[in-house]
Amino acid sequence: MWALSAMNRTVGALPRLHPWRLDDVKGAVRTMLWVAESGAPQPPAGLCVLTQTAPDPELEVGGDERPESLVFPDAFPTSYQTSNPRPVKVSKWVGAMTRLPGTWLPPLAILPTALRGFDDPGTRWSTESIDFAARHTVHTDNTRFAADVLAPHVMALILDVVPHDCAITISGDAVHVWQPYSQQAEESDGLAVRLLIATDRLCEAIPSFVLVDFPDRSNLVEDDLSAKSEAAEAYRSQRTLGRSQDPTLQRIYDQAHAAWEASNVSSQL
Numbered sequence: 001m002w003a004l005s006a007m008n009r010t011v012g013a014l015p016r017l018h019p020w021r022l023d024d025v026k027g028a029v030r031t032m033l034w035v036a037e038s039g040a041p042q043p044p045a046g047l048c049v050l051t052q053t054a055p056d057p058e059l060e061v062g063g064d065e066r067p068e069s070l071v072f073p074d075a076f077p078t079s080y081q082t083s084n085p086r087p088v089k090v091s092k093w094v095g096a097m098t099r100l101p102g103t104w105l106p107p108l109a110i111l112p113t114a115l116r117g118f119d120d121p122g123t124r125w126s127t128e129s130i131d132f133a134a135r136h137t138v139h140t141d142n143t144r145f146a147a148d149v150l151a152p153h154v155m156a157l158i159l160d161v162v163p164h165d166c167a168i169t170i171s172g173d174a175v176h177v178w179q180p181y182s183q184q185a186e187e188s189d190g191l192a193v194r195l196l197i198a199t200d201r202l203c204e205a206i207p208s209f210v211l212v213d214f215p216d217r218s219n220l221v222e223d224d225l226s227a228k229s230e231a232a233e234a235y236r237s238q239r240t241l242g243r244s245q246d247p248t249l250q251r252i253y254d255q256a257h258a259a260w261e262a263s264n265v266s267s268q269l
Helices: 002-011 078-083 130-135 143-149 152-161 191-205 208-213 218-238 247-268
Strands: 028-036 047-055 091-099 105-112 136-139 167-172 174-180
Touching: 002 028, 002 047, 002 091, 002 167, 002 174, 047 174, 047 191, 091 191, 105 143, 130 136, 130 152, 143 208, 152 191, 174 191
Parallel strands: none
Antiparallel strands: 028 047, 047 091, 091 174, 105 136, 105 167, 167 174
């Protein structure tokens, strides 16, 4: 369950119109095909994941002009294929996610320039590394957070251990490193585990003060909801029919009850 929610959060860190988020198809959704642990006796402690973007089969997404090369016969059930046999584009990504307990970070996307075919200016923030700026663009609404996360040693680590065609997306308590699941990636032995090791090393490199600046406050929300639930239960247990602690409401009830009794007496006469 955590992996599924973390996947949705981290993919949501992408720019709103980014093709890896929408896959250039109206109504596209991201689903998780599988999630697994590395099986190693020692860390990394994260999860390997394979995700897929595909249009909602119940949603009309356009005409029939898509090329046959985009047909994936196993993408949807046979009933959908027969009732709507139009080609459907399905894209897959392999990656790894690691959890950062006790923190809740703003959305941040670090995207590869190698796989982008259009202008991608990114966030208006200049990194201190020319090599990093040549390989990645940074997207976030919180530029101070991006500058703090991308300390010089973090940028150097990304250049060293993260493949050039990988995206790095951060949101909440999750760090997600992922890349398109191409034929070449599919034939690469141990790719998911290598991405998992890179993700864990990246999490370890994030400056500790950043994690302190963005603590996870979900326990405060849960405590507040619990206190409200207990107060509501105590109120319900003390309720008595026809009695209210509010004198105005009690007076209104007494007047209404008296009028109701008077009408009953008159009707019986």
